[in-house]
Amino acid sequence: GAVVSQHPSRVICKSGTSVKIECRSLDFQATTMFWYRQFPKQSLMLMATSNEGSKATYEQGVEKDKFLINHASLTLSTLTVTSAHPEDSSFYICSVTASSYNEQFFGPGTRLTVL
Amino acid sequence: ELKVEQNPLFLSMQEGKNYTIYCNYSTTSDRLYWYRQDPGKSLESLFVLLSNGAVKQEGRLMASLDTKARLSTLHITAAVHDLSATYFCAVGGDYKLSFGAGTTVTVRA
Numbered sequence: 001g002a003v004v005s006q007h008p009s010r011v012i013c014k015s016g017t018s019v020k021i022e023c024r025s026l027d028f029q030a031t032t033m034f035w036y037r038q039f040p041k042q043s044l045m046l047m048a049t050s051n052e053g054s055k056a057t058y059e060q061g062v063e064k065d066k067f068l069i070n071h072a073s074l075t076l077s078t079l080t081v082t083s084a085h086p087e088d089s090s091f092y093i094c095s096v097t098a099s100s101y102n103e104q105f106f107g108p109g110t111r112l113t114v115l
Numbered sequence: 116e117l118k119v120e121q122n123p124l125f126l127s128m129q130e131g132k133n134y135t136i137y138c139n140y141s142t143t144s145d146r147l148y149w150y151r152q153d154p155g156k157s158l159e160s161l162f163v164l165l166s167n168g169a170v171k172q173e174g175r176l177m178a179s180l181d182t183k184a185r186l187s188t189l190h191i192t193a194a195v196h197d198l199s200a201t202y203f204c205a206v207g208g209d210y211k212l213s214f215g216a217g218t219t220v221t222v223r224a
Contacts, residue, residue, distance in 0.1 A: 001160065032210055043203065043214045044158075093157050097210065102165055103148060104212060109157040 002105035003027045004096055012113045013084055021079045021110045023094030029074035030096035034104060035067075038091040050077055084114040117142050119206050121215035128194040128222045136218045138187040138204035146207030147187045149178050151200045152217070158203065161189075194222045 003026040013019050023033060032051050036044040050056040050071035058064050066088075068080040077096075081088055091111050095104035118141040128134050138147070146165055150158040162171045164180035164187060171178050175198065177190045187204055201219045205212040 034211075041219075043216050045214075046211060049211065102146060102207075103160065103163050106150075106158045106160075111155075 001103075002030070002096055002101075004094065004105050004107040006092075006094055006107040006110050008110060009108060010111045010113075012115065014115055015085055016083055018080055018082045019084055019112060021081075021092055021094075021112075023077045023079070023096070023107050025075045025096045025105075028096075029098060030077075031074065031098045032096070033071055033077040034095045034097075035069060035077070035079050036093045036095070038093060038109075040091075044093065047079075081112065084112070086114045088112065089114045117144070117206060117213045119204060119213050119215040121204055121218050124216055124218060126218055126220045128191070128198070128220060130195060130222055130224050131193050134191045134194060134220075136189040136191075136202055136204075136220075138189070138206075138215055140185045140187075140206045140213075143182070143185075144206045145182055147180050148205045148207065148212065149176075149187070149189050150203045150205065152203065153200050161202075191220075196222045196224070198222050 005024045007022045035047045038044045047062045048056040048058045050069050052071050052074050056069035071077040091109050093109045094107045097104045120139045149161040162178040167182040169180045175192045180187045199222045201217045203217045204215045
């Protein structure tokens with residue numbers, strides 16, 4: 001399977017600041033990347049789907065202006081949480097795939113804590 | 116909207132005994148996935164099931180898929196402590212995955 005990295009693995013920020021999370025596909029070209037969030041003891045919820053070079057498609061209830069997604073290349077997608085608030089504290093996980101694959105490959109996750 | 120139901124949500128296993136986790140889903144799909152998640156970690160892929168009747172086994176875990184019944188099972192044989200984790204099933208459609216709520220497994224001596 002593909003190797004996916006996320007950076008940072010853990011971030012603590014003050015309320016009102018913006019935080020950028022990177023997701024990199026290290027060993028194959030990912031035409032599609034996904035961003036999930038997971039609250040403690042809950043399941044993963046899809047936030048958005050992004051295709052390289054296109055605007056992301058957000059799931060219902062996810063604010064586009066708050067969670068900015070950029071899929072600039074076949075190996076990099078970024079999620080920026082703008083004006084973060086304590087309720088944005090969560091575990092954010094990206095995944096990658098390509099049309100030749102039947103599965104998604106998950107990154108190690110980023111734990112965001114907003115004080 | 117695709118809905119995925121897992122049960123049980125919590126499973127306390129005794130070492131050495133066998134158990135099954137069930138995953139039901141609401142609409143037609145021929146792609147079903149099982150993942151394991153340890154506390155504080157991301158998902159680890161266990162099985163990818165892509166056709167009706169698919170059965171895969173790895174160690175003490177075996178997964179099967181019945182697309183007609185919209186049911187997948189994850190069977191655990193002779194549970195051991197290091198199987199303690201949360202197990203998720205996910206059903207695929209148009210590249211997107213819909214996850215079940217997860218089954219938290221604790222294996223006791």
